[in-house]
Amino acid sequence: MISKKKYFITIIVVVFVTAFLTVSLGNVFLVEVGQKVVLPKETYSVLKDMYDKFAKQNSLMEFAKKEFLYEADEEAMLEGALKGTLIALGDPYTQYMTKEEYGALLQDTEGSYEGIGVYITASDDNKIMIVSPIEDTPAEKAGLKTGDKIIKINGTEYSADKIDQAVSIMKGLPGTSVTLTIQRTKENGKHETTDIVVNREKIRIKTIKPSMLEDNIGYIRITTFDMQTAKDFNAAYETLKGQGMKALVIDLRFNPGGIINATVDITDEFLGEGIITYTKTKSGDIEYYKSDKSADDIPIVLLINEGSASASEIMAGAMKDTQRATLIGTKTFGKGIVQRVQGFGSEGEGLKMTVSEYFTPNGVNIHGIGIEPDIVLELNPDATGYGYEFYDMDNQLQKAVEVLDEKLSQ
Known part of the structure; x- marks a missing residue:
């Protein structure tokens, strides 16, 4: 936790830096007279305003x-003040993180952690919503599903503004368990609440899952985009090409996103020279993510659904706008904003802040909207799974193979 001394030293530094800039820019100097300091009225007003804010x-x-x-824990209140400052912005993706929370987030991007294996986000009604359980993890084995809302953890209620605390509770030593109270919306629109016990394990995320389907059609599922994903994708792709692959299905269903550079690196493999995506900040600064001239022209189908979000939508948007691939499935999640993660302070704390919004090559921002597939097709409701292991019941994947067979026969 942040100490009171550190907190107020930070405030004092901000005050005097502000005062210094005010004085310097105005080309006016402080004058020391005995035990007093005479300063311009404008500088005094800045100092007084800052003091009044933090004195309150x-x-x-x-x-x-x-x-x-x-008990009124002073350190807890100071930490709460920092968290509350960003919570007040009303953006569930922007948050102040303690040293432990920041370390856990960095660990997640590396591809392994100890917990139950689930991706979550904030829902519109301030509840913790499951974007998708990670395949072959305790969360999936326990029956958690996309759209489920976590109401309680071990009997304690958690809302979306306490999502970091919820994450820290769900994580824990392998071999231990956690009880989640889940709210699930049934087909008739009614809510069903149930308790589900989930055992914790060491989660080693395999983000790339390749296979060769019939008619030399390759299949690569991307479960999320972390620091190893692009490298692992390229290795799987080269292996499939060596086995005689003639067309490719990229499965982004239930992929909640991740690192933007990973999705850009993979998308670049299949696009010619052009824009993959670009981001725009509050001040209007634009950063372009581009593909080079080199591109593999293999026929491609992308599988998407409501669990495909963020970095997944960057790939889907680029492929759709450039007509590089056929998109099959259902409309994506609709997260078109970018967060910057950075250290904050000197004791290991961190910030995650929404700093820009991203656009598809055609200039479309899909935040809150999502991306419509070229071929709308719901997954067979009787399917107990999806992907190459469940090919016989995965009608979306079957449709992808059908579309690619038609392309190959032309």
Whole structure:
């Protein structure tokens, strides 16, 4: 936790840097007279405003320590002030992270952690919603599904504004378990609430799952985009080409996204020179992510659904706008904003902040909208799974093979 001393030293530094800039830019100097300092009125106003803002918070904390019926932990209040500052922005993807939370996030991007194996996000009603369980993890084995909302963890209620706390509770030593109270919407629109016990394991995320289907059609499923994904995808792709692959299915169903550079590197393999995506900040700064001239012209189908989000939608948007692939499935999740993750302070804390929105090559921002497939096709409701292992019941994958066979026969 952040200490009170560090917190107020930070505030003091901000105040005096502000004052210094004000004085310097105005080409006015402070004048020391005996035990006093004479300064311009404008600088004094800046200092007073800053003091008034933070003095109010300090007074509130002192009042709580004196009057609150229970223990008023000063460090907890200071940490809460930092978290609350970003929560007040109303963006569930923007947050202040403690040292432990920041370390856990960095660990996730590396591809392994200890927990139950589930991707979650904030829902519109401020609940913790499951984007997708990770394949072959305790979450999937326990029956958790996309769209399920986690209401309680071990009997304690957690809302989306406490998503980091919820994550820390769900993670834990392998061999232990956690009880999730799940709210699931049934086909008739009614909600069903049930408790599900999930055992924790060491989660080693395999983001690439390749196979060769009939008629020399390759299949590569991407479960998420982490730091190893592009390298693993290229290795799988080269192996399939060595086995005589003539066309390719890229399966992005239930892929919640991840690192933008990973999806750009993979998409670049199949596009000629052009724009894959671009981001725009609040100030209007634009950053382009481009593909080079080199491109493999193998026929491609992308499988997408409501669990395909963020970095998955970058790939899907680029492939659709350039007509490089046929998209089959259902409309994607609709997350068209980008978060920057960075360290904050000197004790290992971090920030995750929404800093820009991204656009498809044709200039479309899909946030809150999603990407419509070229061929709309719901997964067979009787299917107990999807992917090459469940080919006989995966009608979306069967349709992908049919489309590619037609392309190969032309």
